[in-house]
Amino acid sequence: MYPWKLNKFGAYLEKTLKxxxxxxxxxxxxxxxxxxxxxxxxxxxxxxxxxxYRVALVTKGxxxxxxxxxxxxxxxAAIADDDSPQLHLEDTLKAGVGLCDRAAVEFLxxxxxxxxxxxxxxxxxxxxxxxxxATTLEAAHSRSRVLHSQDTTGRAIVDILTAxxxxxxxxxxxxxxxxxxxxxNPQTHHCQGISLLYQNQIRWLRANAVILATGGGxxxxxxxxxxxxSTGDGVALAWRAGAAVRDLEFVQFHPTALSQPGVPHFxxxxxxxxxxxxxxxxxxxxxxFDYHPQGELAxxxxxSRAIFNHLEKTASDPATANVYLDLRAIAPDRxxxxxxxxxxxxxxxxxxxxxxxxxxAPAAHYWMGGVAVxxxxxxxIPGLYAIGETASTGVHGANRLASxxxxxxxxxxxxxxxxxxxxxxxxxxxxSRVGEYLRVETGDWSGEIEFLELVREKLPALMxxxxxxxxxxxxxxxxIGQVVRWRSEFADLEIGKYIFNLSATDNxxxxxxxxxxxxxxxxxxxxxxxxxxxxxKSAAFRTESRGGHYRKDYPETAAAWEVHTVxxxxxxxx
Ligand code: FAD
Ligand code: SIN
Numbered sequence: 001m002y003p004w005k006l007n008k009f010g011a012y013l014e015k016t017l018k019x020x021x022x023x024x025x026x027x028x029x030x031x032x033x034x035x036x037x038x039x040x041x042x043x044x045x046x047x048x049x050x051x052x053y054r055v056a057l058v059t060k061g062x063x064x065x066x067x068x069x070x071x072x073x074x075x076x077a078a079i080a081d082d083d084s085p086q087l088h089l090e091d092t093l094k095a096g097v098g099l100c101d102r103a104a105v106e107f108l109x110x111x112x113x114x115x116x117x118x119x120x121x122x123x124x125x126x127x128x129x130x131x132x133x134a135t136t137l138e139a140a141h142s143r144s145r146v147l148h149s150q151d152t153t154g155r156a157i158v159d160i161l162t163a164x165x166x167x168x169x170x171x172x173x174x175x176x177x178x179x180x181x182x183x184x185n186p187q188t189h190h191c192q193g194i195s196l197l198y199q200n201q202i203r204w205l206r207a208n209a210v211i212l213a214t215g216g217g218x219x220x221x222x223x224x225x226x227x228x229x230s231t232g233d234g235v236a237l238a239w240r241a242g243a244a245v246r247d248l249e250f251v252q253f254h255p256t257a258l259s260q261p262g263v264p265h266f267x268x269x270x271x272x273x274x275x276x277x278x279x280x281x282x283x284x285x286x287x288x289f290d291y292h293p294q295g296e297l298a299x300x301x302x303x304s305r306a307i308f309n310h311l312e313k314t315a316s317d318p319a320t321a322n323v324y325l326d327l328r329a330i331a332p333d334r335x336x337x338x339x340x341x342x343x344x345x346x347x348x349x350x351x352x353x354x355x356x357x358x359x360x361a362p363a364a365h366y367w368m369g370g371v372a373v374x375x376x377x378x379x380x381i382p383g384l385y386a387i388g389e390t391a392s393t394g395v396h397g398a399n400r401l402a403s404x405x406x407x408x409x410x411x412x413x414x415x416x417x418x419x420x421x422x423x424x425x426x427x428x429x430x431x432s433r434v435g436e437y438l439r440v441e442t443g444d445w446s447g448e449i450e451f452l453e454l455v456r457e458k459l460p461a462l463m464x465x466x467x468x469x470x471x472x473x474x475x476x477x478x479x480i481g482q483v484v485r486w487r488s489e490f491a492d493l494e495i496g497k498y499i500f501n502l503s504a505t506d507n508x509x510x511x512x513x514x515x516x517x518x519x520x521x522x523x524x525x526x527x528x529x530x531x532x533x534x535x536x537k538s539a540a541f542r543t544e545s546r547g548g549h550y551r552k553d554y555p556e557t558a559a560a561w562e563v564h565t566v567x568x569x570x571x572x573x574x
Contacts, residue, residue, distance in 0.1 A: 027056075027172065027174065027198070027203065027205070028054075028172075028205075029203070029204070029205060029206060030054075030205070030206045030207070031054050031055060031056040031172070031205060031206070031207045032053040032054045032055065032207060032208055032209070033049055033053050033054075033055045033056075033207055033208065033209045033210075033211065033419070034055075034056045034058060034193065034194055034205060034207040034209075034210045034211070035049075035055060035056070035057050035058065035211045035213060036058045036059075036179045036194065036210065036211065036212050036213060036214055036234065037058075037059060037066065037212065037213030037214040037215060037234065037388070037390070038057055038059035038063050038064070038065070038066065038162070038165075038173075038175070038213075039066035039067060039068035039069070039158070039213060039215050039388060039389075039409070040066075040068035040071075040154070040157055040158060040161065040388065040406055040409040040410065040413075041068075041213040041215075041387040041388025041389070041390075041409035041410075041412070041413050042057065042059070042211070042213030042387070042388070042413075043057075043068075043158065043161035043162060043164075043165055044161055044409060044410050044413040044414065045211055045213060045387055045413035045416045046165050046168075046171055047122075047161065047164055047165060047168070048413055048414050048415075048416045048417040049416055049417065049419060050417065050419070051168065051170050052170070053170060054170055054172070055170055055171045055172070056171075056172050056174055056205065056207070057165065057171055057172070057173045057174065058174045058177045058179055058194070058196060058198075059173075059174070059175050059176075059177065060176070060177065060178040060179070060229060060233075060520075061175070061176065061229050062175055062176070063162055063173060063175050064158055064159070064162055065227060065229050066158075066215050066227060066229055066230070067154070067215050067216060067218075067226055067227060067230060067389065068154045068157065068158050068215075068388075068406065068409065069154050069155050069158045069227075070154055070155075070225075070227060070267070071153050071154025071155075071157075071405075071406055072151045072152065072153060072154065072267055072269035072271065072341070072342075073136075073138055073146055073148065073151075073153065073269045073270055073271040073274075073402060073403050074136065074138075074146040074147050074148035074149075074153045074271065074403050074406075075115075075116070075119075075146065075147050075148075075153060075157070075403055075406040075407050075410075076088065076112065076138075076141065076145050076146050076147075076401065076402070076403040076404050076407050077112035077113050077115065077116045077145060077147060077407065078109065078112060078113065078143070078145055079112075079113055079116060079133060079135070079145070079147070080135055080143060080144060080145060082143060083143040083144075083145050085106075085109040085110045085112065085113075086109075087142055087143055088109040088112065088143075088145065089105055089106060089109045090142070091140060091141055091142050091143075091401055092105050092108070092109065092395065092396075092401045092404060093105060093397070094140070095140050095299055095396075095397070095399050095400065095401040095547075096395075096396055096397020096398055096399055096400075096401075096547065097397060097398040097399055097546050097547040097557065098397065098398070098546070098557075098562040099247065099250075099397030099398040099546065099547070099562065099563075099564065100394060100395060100396065100397035101393070101394025101395070101397075103375070103394075104375065104393050104394035104395045105394070105395050107375055107395075107411070108393075108395045108404070108407060108408060108411050108412075111411045111414070112407055112411065115407060115410040115411050115414065116133075116147060118410070118414070119157060119160070119410065122160050122161065122164055123160045123163075123164075124149070124156055124157050124160045125149055125156060126147045126148065126149050126153075126156070127147075127148055127149055127150065133147055134147070134148070135147055135148075136148060136271050136274050136275065136338075137274040137297075138270045138271060138274045138402035138403055139270055139273065139274070139294075139296075139297045139298065139299060139300060139303070139402055140297075140298070140299045140300075140401055140402065141401065141402065141403075146271065146274070146402070146403045148271065148338075150337075150338060150339070150340055150341065151269055151271065151338060151339045151340065151341045151342050152341050153406070154406065157406065174196070174198055176198070176199075177196055177197070177198040177199075178196065178197040178198070178520050178523065179194045179195075179196055179214070179233065179237065180194070180195040180196065180197050180202065180499065180502070180519075180523055181194065181195045181237060181240070181241075181499075181502070182194055182210065182237050182238070182240075182241040182381075182384065183195060183204055183205075183206070183504055184241055184381070188382070189241075189242065189381060189382070190381070190382045190383045191209075191210050191241070191381050191382065191383035191384035192206055192207070192208075192383060193205050193206040193207045193210065194207070194210055195502060195504070197516050197519055197520055197523070200509065200510045200511075200512070200513050200515070200516045201438060201507070201508060201509050201510065201516075202502065202506060202507065202508040202519075203507055204504045204506075204507060208383065209383050209384075209385060209419060210383065210384050210385070211377070211385040211386070211387060211416065212234035212237065212238060212371065212379075212384070212385065212386040212387070212390050212391075213234070213386075213387045213388045213390060213413075214232075214233045214234030214235075214237075214390050215229065215230050215234070215388060215389045215390060216230045216232065216366060216367040216389040216390075217230055217231060217232025217235065217367050217528075217531045218230045218363075218364045218365065218366075218367070219231045219232075219460065219528065220232060220364075220459070220460060220463050220528055220531055220532050220535065221251075221363070221364035221460055221463050221464045221467075221468065222460040222461045222463070222464035223257065223265050223361070223362070223363040223364060223464055223468075224257075224265060224363050224364040224365070224460075225254055225257050225265055225266070225267040225363050225364070225365045226364070226365070231524045231527050231528050231531075232367070232527055232528065232530075232531035233523075233524070233527045234370075234371065234386060234390035235248070235367075235369075235370055235371055235390060235531055235534070236526070236527035236528075236530040236531050237527070238371040238379060238381070238384065238386065238390075239371075239530060239534065239567065240530065241381055241384070242380075242381060242568065242569060243371055243372070243379045243380050243381045243384060243386075243568075244371075244372040244379070244380040244566050244567070244568045245369065245370065245371055245372060245392070245534065245566070245567050245568075246369055246370065246371075246372040246392040246564050246565065246566050246567075247368055247369035247370075247392055247397075247398070247538070247564050247565055248367075248369035248370075248531070248534045248535050248538040248565065248567065249369065249467075249535060249538035249539040249541070249542050249548075249549045249565060250367075250368035250369050250396075250397075250398050250399070250546075250547055250548040250549050251364055251366070251367055251368070251369075251467075251535070251548050251549075252300055252301065252364075252365050252366040252367075252368060252399060252400055252548045253300070253301070253304040253362040253363065253364055253365060253468070253469050253548065254267060254270070254300060254304070254362060254363055254364075254365035254366075255270075255279070255296075255300060255303040255304045255306075255307055255360070255362050256268040256269075256270070256272070256273070256279070256325050256358075256360040256362075257360060257361060257362065257363035257365075258345075258346070258349070258358065258359065258360060259322035259359045259360050259361035260322075260349055260351075260359055261320075263349050265363040266345050266349075267363075267365070268325055268342060268358055268360055269339070269342065270300070270402050271338070271339075272325060272327060272330075272339060272342065273296045273297055273325070274297070275330050275334060275335075275338060276329045276330045277296075277325050277326060277327045277329060277330060278296065278325070278326045278329050279295070279296040279303070279307075279323060279324070279325055279326075279360075280323065280324050280325075280326050280357060281310060281314065281323050281324070282314070282323075282324075284326075287306070287310050287323070288303060288306050288307075290306070290310075291303075291305070291306035291309070291310075292306065299399060300365075300399065300402070301399050301547055301548050301550065304362040304469055305469060305470070305550060307323050307361065307362055308362060308469045308470060310323065311323070311361075321361070322359040322360055322361040323359075323360060323361065324357035324358060324359055324360065325357060325358045325360045326357040326358075327339075327353045327354070327357075327358070328354070328355075328357075332354055335353065335354070339353075346358060362469060364464075364468075366389065366400055366405060367389060368392070368396040368397070368398065368399065368400055368547070368548055369392055369535075369538070369565075370386065370389065370390050370391045370392035371386035371390055371391055371392060372392050372564075372566065373385070373386050373387075373391045373392065373393055375393075375415065376415055376418065377391065377393075377412055377413075377415055377416065380568070385416070385419075387409065387412050387413050387416075388405075388408070388409045388412075388413070389405065389409075391412070393408060393412055395408050396408075397547065398546040398547025398548060398549065399547030399548050437507060438507050438508060438509040439506065439507065439508050439509065440508075440509045440510075440511060441508055441509070441510055441511070441515070442510070442511050442512075442515070443498075443508075443510045443511070443514070443515025443516075443518070443519070444514055444515060444518070445493070445494060445495040445498075445515075445518050445522070446514075446518070448493045448494060448495050448522075449518060449521070451489065451490075451493065452495075452521055452522055452525045455486050455490070455525050455528075455529065456521075456525060456528070459483070459486070459528055459529065459532055460528075462479050462482060462483070462532075463479070463532055463535070463536075465479075466478065466479035466536065467479065467532075467535055467536055467539050469550060470550055470551075470552045471539050471549070471550060471551050471552065472551065472552050472553045473540060473543075473551075473553055474553075476536055476539050476540040477540060479532075479536050480533070480536045480537060480540065483529060483532050483533045483536060484533070486529055487529045487530070487533060490522075490525065490526055490529060493522075495518060495519065495522045496522065496526065498519075499519065499522060499523055499526065534567055537567070537572055538565045538567065538572065539551075541565055541572050542561060542565055543558075543561075544556060544557055544558040544560075544561040545557055546561065
């Protein structure tokens with residue numbers, strides 16, 4: 001009556017069957033809506049959903065993890081007297097180098113002031129000047145339009161959204177809960193829930209709508225400003241389920257991440273350059289003007305490439321070399337007022353920003369590509385939605401304008417208040433075997449962890465080398481070969497087979513946390529391998545340079561390539 005499989009590897013055994021009511025994690029097996037991810041997008045989406053819905057907010061770390069909390073510079077909106085949504089639109093389209101979807105950008109910029117009003121109403125304390133909201137300039141913005149809360153804007157937003165979410169009785173927060181896969185109806189392919197690794201269990205949770213808000217995938221690159229949770233899970237899950245994913249070759253490399261051996265690539269906000277800091281080389285020269293008339297305030301891809309090329313020309317080991325960001329051109333009081341977090345973090349690593357320049361180099365920062373969605377955040381799979389950095393809404397094109405990402409999270413997540421009323425109400429009768437019992441297993445794949453650790457170390461280095469700031473066909477093809485080998489080795493592992501073969505009739509209780517830790521690591525590694533493969537394939541496919549995708553062997557932007565790259569299953573096309 002119950003599935004009874006013995007792992008061929010013999011590493012785990014099924015022992016007993018027990019009711020989920022006995023377990024410590026007595027979560028319902030049905031929700032109206034499941035939101036995966038608790039960054040700005042996931043939190044704001046959860047708040048936007050009608051309160052009649054029973055919502056699960058699932059997040060793989062603690063509640064306040066993700067890039068959103070780390071956002072520094074701010075959130076863009078045309079609110080100044082000399083600004084307008086039209087100017088914001090023009091700047092966004094220009095930064096996107098022909099690949100923005102105009103309707104999506106119009107939507108973004110016209111709802112930006114409303115998004116800010118909503119955040120203010122919720123309690124977000126943006127900085128003010130003379131009683132008016134203060135704004136600053138960032139690269140490629142023609143007006144000062146970036147609202148901020150010192151240099152911890154993301155934290156200010158996430159803290160408030162988290163507090164508001166916690167007040168809502170219709171929202172069940174499941175933290176340290178890892179979404180393993182999407183659950184699709186085998187006949188219709190509708191998304192009908194997820195499988196979840198939570199409190200040493202695998203549970204299949206049914207829902208009428210699943211919203212992916214899992215952020216970006218910066219961890220695929222050896223140098224990144226992103227937090228450890230940014231492993232591209234949502235894109236990998238959606239792609240494996242058959243959703244169309246788009247423009248995955250477009251990665252934004254931020255020019256100024258802290259570059260000091262043994263220290264994380266902490267972001268030194270673009271707002272620092274907006275306030276007047278100079279980007280200088282070893283000899284103190286402002287070399288960025290050699291590459292672009294706007295110097296250090298040129299678009300991010302231009303500045304990142306300028307640093308890359310300058311180091312290639314001047315450094316003995318360009319891979320580890322750095323340039324400097326000199327804040328001494330800004331009045332010290334202004335630095336203290338605007339950048340307390342940067343001062344503190346630099347101090348922590350022995351850098352006094354008032355007396356010495358900060359060593360910086362580019363690092364992977366933002367993924368323009370993602371799961372293709374429409375203006376309602378609907379993906380190509382019915383019942384599946386994507387928002388925030390996981391989604392490709394079309395607003396960023398080939399390169400994102402600074403501070404448009406937090407804005408996109410809020411403006412698009414707000415659309416979910418219109419989610420169809422059919423989402424709520426009666427649930428289709430679940431398979432009677434699903435959700436009733438937990439099978440107890442040991443689960444221990446210790447012998448295979450070494451391989452996973454090797455991939456986690458080597459894959460980001462390979463991606464940085466082959467699909468980083470400058471790409472070539474040869475490097476990309478070599479990397480594809482290696483990633484294909486790793487993917488097939490992963491598929492041959494017992495832990496790999498275990499994940500692939502999980503079926504919706506398996507609700508599992510592990511005897512200790514060893515199995516769930518190993519499964520989480522394996523599932524994240526699989527996701528990284530999948531997104532690595534997709535980025536490489538898309539980058540090899542696009543034989544031109546545009547925005548965040550630079551091909552040394554095809555350095556020009558080609559009119560014929562003013563089209564999106566779409567991947568669906570194994571098919572890649574335009
Ligand atoms: P995130 O905030 O990254 O949240 C993703 C969530 O998904 C996390 O809670 C994570 O735990 C969860 N998750 C992931 N996988 C799973 C899984 N399998 N199961 C369960 N949960 C999962 N943009 C701006 O507009 N302005 C800025 O000033 C700015 N500064 C930035 C500074 C830094 C250092 C970084 C890294 C980015 C910055 N960005 C900025 C970009 C912006 O912060 C992000 O693009 C945006 O916050 C993404 O929000 P999100 O909600 O999509 O994802
Ligand atoms: C920054 O503060 O430089 C990051 C802003 C952004 O990524 O939009």
